[in-house]
Amino acid sequence: MEVYFDNSSTTKPFDQVIDEVAFGMKEFYGNPSSLHNLGLKSERKLKECRVILSKTINASENEIHFNSGGSEGNNFVLKGILRSGMHLITTPFEHASILNVLKKLEDNKVNITFLKINEDGRVDLEHLKNSITKETVLVSIMHVNNEIGVIQDLKAIGETIKENSARTKFHVDAVQSYGKIPIDVKKMNIDFLTVSAHKFHGPKGVGFIYIKKPNTLIPLIEGGSQEFGIRAGTQNISGIMGMSLASQMVNHKINENYKKVLEIKKKFIEKLRDVENVRINSLLNEKFSPYILNVSFKGIRGEVLLHFLEEVGIYVSTGSACSSREREKIGGSYVLKTLGLSQDEISGGIRFSFSDDNEEEEIDYVIDNLNKGLNFLRRKK
Amino acid sequence: MKELILVKYAPEIFLKGLNRSKFERKLRDNIGKKLEGINAEFLHDSGRYFIKTDEVEESIRRISKVFGILEVCLVKQVEIDLNSIEEVALEKVKETNDKTFKIITNRANKNFELNSLEVSRKVGGYVLNNYDGEIKVDVNNPELLINIEIRNNYTYIWSNKDVTKGAAGLPYGMNGSTMLMLSGGIDSPVAGYLMAKRGVEVNCVYYHSHPYTSERAKDKVKDLAKILAEYTEKINLYIVPFTEIQMDIIDKCREDELTIIMRRFMMRIACKLADIYGIDSVSTGESIGQVASQTMDGLIVSDACSDRPAFRPLIAMDKTDIMDIARKIGTFETSILPYEDCCTIFVPKHPKTNPKLDKIKKGEEKLNIEELIEKSIKNTELVTF
Numbered sequence: 001m002e003v004y005f006d007n008s009s010t011t012k013p014f015d016q017v018i019d020e021v022a023f024g025m026k027e028f029y030g031n032p033s034s035l036h037n038l039g040l041k042s043e044r045k046l047k048e049c050r051v052i053l054s055k056t057i058n059a060s061e062n063e064i065h066f067n068s069g070g071s072e073g074n075n076f077v078l079k080g081i082l083r084s085g086m087h088l089i090t091t092p093f094e095h096a097s098i099l100n101v102l103k104k105l106e107d108n109k110v111n112i113t114f115l116k117i118n119e120d121g122r123v124d125l126e127h128l129k130n131s132i133t134k135e136t137v138l139v140s141i142m143h144v145n146n147e148i149g150v151i152q153d154l155k156a157i158g159e160t161i162k163e164n165s166a167r168t169k170f171h172v173d174a175v176q177s178y179g180k181i182p183i184d185v186k187k188m189n190i191d192f193l194t195v196s197a198h199k200f201h202g203p204k205g206v207g208f209i210y211i212k213k214p215n216t217l218i219p220l221i222e223g224g225s226q227e228f229g230i231r232a233g234t235q236n237i238s239g240i241m242g243m244s245l246a247s248q249m250v251n252h253k254i255n256e257n258y259k260k261v262l263e264i265k266k267k268f269i270e271k272l273r274d275v276e277n278v279r280i281n282s283l284l285n286e287k288f289s290p291y292i293l294n295v296s297f298k299g300i301r302g303e304v305l306l307h308f309l310e311e312v313g314i315y316v317s318t319g320s321a322c323s324s325r326e327r328e329k330i331g332g333s334y335v336l337k338t339l340g341l342s343q344d345e346i347s348g349g350i351r352f353s354f355s356d357d358n359e360e361e362e363i364d365y366v367i368d369n370l371n372k373g374l375n376f377l378r379r380k381k
Numbered sequence: 382m383k384e385l386i387l388v389k390y391a392p393e394i395f396l397k398g399l400n401r402s403k404f405e406r407k408l409r410d411n412i413g414k415k416l417e418g419i420n421a422e423f424l425h426d427s428g429r430y431f432i433k434t435d436e437v438e439e440s441i442r443r444i445s446k447v448f449g450i451l452e453v454c455l456v457k458q459v460e461i462d463l464n465s466i467e468e469v470a471l472e473k474v475k476e477t478n479d480k481t482f483k484i485i486t487n488r489a490n491k492n493f494e495l496n497s498l499e500v501s502r503k504v505g506g507y508v509l510n511n512y513d514g515e516i517k518v519d520v521n522n523p524e525l526l527i528n529i530e531i532r533n534n535y536t537y538i539w540s541n542k543d544v545t546k547g548a549a550g551l552p553y554g555m556n557g558s559t560m561l562m563l564s565g566g567i568d569s570p571v572a573g574y575l576m577a578k579r580g581v582e583v584n585c586v587y588y589h590s591h592p593y594t595s596e597r598a599k600d601k602v603k604d605l606a607k608i609l610a611e612y613t614e615k616i617n618l619y620i621v622p623f624t625e626i627q628m629d630i631i632d633k634c635r636e637d638e639l640t641i642i643m644r645r646f647m648m649r650i651a652c653k654l655a656d657i658y659g660i661d662s663v664s665t666g667e668s669i670g671q672v673a674s675q676t677m678d679g680l681i682v683s684d685a686c687s688d689r690p691a692f693r694p695l696i697a698m699d700k701t702d703i704m705d706i707a708r709k710i711g712t713f714e715t716s717i718l719p720y721e722d723c724c725t726i727f728v729p730k731h732p733k734t735n736p737k738l739d740k741i742k743k744g745e746e747k748l749n750i751e752e753l754i755e756k757s758i759k760n761t762e763l764v765t766f
Contacts, residue, residue: 307592311592379628
């Protein structure tokens with residue numbers, strides 16, 4: 001049996017998406033920037049995709065810009081707006097593509113405020129309000145945290161920002177939430193939104209960024225005038241087609257999928273109650289995404305349990321796949337550290353992440369093997 | 382005029398007395414094996430060995446890695462005729478922007494009418510008279526050194542710019558065989574390289590502790606073996622499952638004795654495999670005092686269970702010197718990839734640095750040593766590079 005519980009690292013592409021990408025490569029090979037008919041055909045297709053995607057977040061089509069995915073989107077917003085002397089507000093548990101860019105920007109005299117996190121994992125709105133100054137140009141906050149799944153209240157954050165500054169823009173890293181939790185950029189007062197296709201059964205290496213008009217970002221990649229002049233390079237048209245189709249498929253069933261995955265998480269947590277020395281880091285309430293379940297197994301190392309499970313076809317993660325190497329240097333997850341977990345709880349952390357592909361029955365198989373693994377590993381003196 | 386590759390053997394080979402021809406034959410064989418897939422022909426001219434091929438660069442790259450070779454030179458072959466020699470020497474000067482040069486002649490062919498010094502002088506004079514740019518002779522510290530060798534059949538000419546340094550050492554396979562314990566760290570591949578360099582055939586054993594070590598860690602060890610195989614003919618890598626042994630030790634033995642008992646098992650298994658596959662000795666990358674398990678007492682206690690010589694070529698080397706060799710042979714970048722090996726996982730807080738044999742033996746009494754070893758060896762996987 002194979003159980004894939006690592007959907008926050010990446011998802012398996014839908015079969016229809018695979019076909020769509022192949023179809024795109026065959027039929028839409030013309031360069032959308034070419035003047036001839038073939039180019040026009042591709043350009044029209046791109047426009048079609050832009051319309052589809054814009055509707056999913058209540059944006060207009062010319063606010064959607066195709067790119068290579070989440071890391072590029074995050075880099076683009078930070079580097080495209082922040083200059084020496086400016087002020088940024090963020091959280092201590094953003095993705096590496098935010099935190100590592102900030103380290104460099106800090107050297108360039110950009111001032112950064114890391115928001116306090118309340119016990120429930122949400123940002124302290126009062127702290128946010130008090131932190132906004134006239135130099136604050138950007139607030140960058142992740143919608144759903146990739147390691148523990150806490151959901152930030154974007155509407156409340158967006159309102160707080162707009163009430164306290166006309167200048168401050170709001171960037172949301174929606175890589176883990178897009179297609180899973182509804183987003184409305186207008187209601188939430190979002191100026192920039194980063195999305196990656198492979199997190200919702202689309203192809204890897206493609207994504208989009210929503211930029212509210214009028215655009216004020218300085219391009220990361222210069223060259224031709226593709227993507228309204230803000231992202232040069234011939235568009236990955238077949239990838240974009242695959243992303244649009246995947247987006248349609250997940251957004252169409254967004255509520256249904258949410259309920260299904262919530263049942264899986266619920267059952268998993270219930271079964272974990274019988275397992276000794278366990279700490280559930282992703283609670284079962286509306287403030288946490290049902291797609292992510294982070295658990296600390298005390299007395300063992302997450303990585304070793306992970307390798308035990310892979311042997312029986314169960315694929316999980318010790319946190320975010322993007323920073324697995326990085327984390328070794330700091331001795332475990334910085335997200336769990338931020339939440340005040342003990343060293344033992346941090347090093348025994350495992351992230352199970354679900355998708356609509358998963359079934360409740362898989363939980364029994366996983367629990368079974370978890371017990372076997374824990375019995376085997378915990379004999380260590 | 383032809384271009385040939387001159388292969389100079391390491392001088393140690395010429396000191397081998399009666400065995401010299403055996404060493405030479407082996408070296409030629411080894412060169413032949415390294416050149417597999419390349420159209421190359423061996424030539425011989427009064428004590429010098431040459432290779433004729435169209436794929437010059439690739440051949441030089443490969444030959445320079447063969448142990449027992451001092452240097453590899455790309456030479457021009459011309460007739461034994463002063464005019465031809467002068468022309469090529471002038472060409473050599475024109476190839477560079479050097480401002481000073483010297484000519485060294487070696488006249489093995491005593492029938493040639495001029496002696497070495499006379500040839501150097503004549504050719505040097507020709508260059509000075511015919512070169513347009515600014516150049517002069519400097520016999521003490523020349524930028525460009527032109528070699529002229531007059532042999533029985535032809536004359537060979539090359540400069541210091543045409544020389545690639547060889548790997549030195551002795552022909553691989555001339556000095557018996559060893560079973561190297563390869564861990565994935567920086568040291569053990571260097572130990573293997575040094576043994577191979579002295580002509581010892583290298584085989585490798587790796588202890589794999591899934592799930593404590595990942596598949597990536599195993600891949601890393603395979604990559605290291607592959608890099609070593611560039612210097613040897615081929616490498617046999619024996620991958621031994623080690624988890625059960627480790628768990629048994631953890632369950633039954635004292636925590637501060639875990640590491641030394643584990644190392645004794647590694648030694649026993651390496652010897653056993655060596656015995657089965659007819660390998661003469663065992664080698665490790667240990668260096669005295671480097672970590673808690675590599676103390677004098679620790680080495681004595683792990684040595685005590687080996688039934689054949691256990692070589693430790695790095696024993697008296699500093700870590701920085703070992704790292705320099707690792708960089709030179711191309712294993713460093715792979716070695717520092719951050720995957721656990723089985724030595725770094727079960728590290729007790731305070732390992733014994735002065736273990737005594739009788740106490741450790743006592744500690745091992747609870748273990749069924751024979752059975753554990755037999756089972757691991759039965760499930761050993763062999764990968765060849």
